[in-house]
Amino acid sequence: MENRFFDNWSTQLRKGMLELCILNAIRGTSLYGYDIVRKLRNIRGLVISEGTIYPILSRLKREGFVQTTIKESTEGPPRKYYELTSKGEKILSEMNGYWQDIKTGTDALKREEKS
């Protein structure tokens, strides 16, 4: 019962966090899909199924937050690189601010608990 509650809660949390982390991963740089996956793979508990990242990238592209460019690769066929658009940079800045507020508030609550 407790495990199920935790699973539901963490799934809900991950949904929003993945978008935030993808946008942060490509901030100020351009990365191709697999590189984004590799970067996010290192955040424990964030990526349960790696394929989830690709539909999110596609959604972000449709929303106009990211754009793609095809670049030649020395290791194989040309690759599609993702980078933030100016609209994406703006929304990311808002999202980071929002997340920071929540994190600060949550940390404050935890500190209150201790004292």
Add this chain to the structure above:
Amino acid sequence: MINLADNAKKHLDNYLQQVRTYLRGCKTVDADEVERNVIEHIESEFESATAAVSFEELDIVLQRLGSPRQWVPEEEISWWRKIIFRLRTGPEDWRLAYISFGLLIAGFIILPSFVVLIPASFIVARAALSETEDPGQLKAQRWLIYPSLIIVYLVSLCFFLGLPLLGLIPLAYDLEHTIRATYKIGDDTPYWLAVCSVFAGSLGLWWLIHGIVFLARPNIPKVLFRPFAGWFSRKWAFVLLLIGLGLMIPSLGLGIWYVL
């Protein structure tokens, strides 16, 4: 392009088919783009592979990518697509349950075809039932497969219990006249006594025979009316036998009294 073993290639094709199935119709996602990304992902994973990628190696990567079903938010899938997903990729018992229910509904909507569709729905429902060893394990599927089972079982049960009546009712009038003429019975004797006697006697004999058969083979009703006749045992076969006898004895007495 990576070099895949034959079974790994088939595995990848199935996976990409799933990707297309789940993402098609999802308005916020470009299914073709996601599919290309997935292929690129797999190619990057095996960039340095020198030999053909085996099924097991590919499977590890696909496991990490996860089921494409999880990639689409639930709210973006319409109710009819959810049903199609279940039919196309769900476990066999669910697929059969949906088909059975669909045939039953179609049988009611397209009325003349119910003669064909309801038996078809019943057969598929029985197939769905065979998929599970213990019918008690069926959860929501029972709502999809039980309606056609109940309809066919009830019709079969009525037919089975009343078969002699079905045969005798059209003959009742002639039968009574034959009896009356043979035994020279006057018009003052109520004819329904003869008819009731023949009906009850034949029903009694019919049930008595079945009581004896089921006493020897109590599994027959259990198999025929699965999963509703699990309670049937020799005790109930004996009850059927007694009811048969109970009908036969008074009808025999009534017949003798009528003739005499």
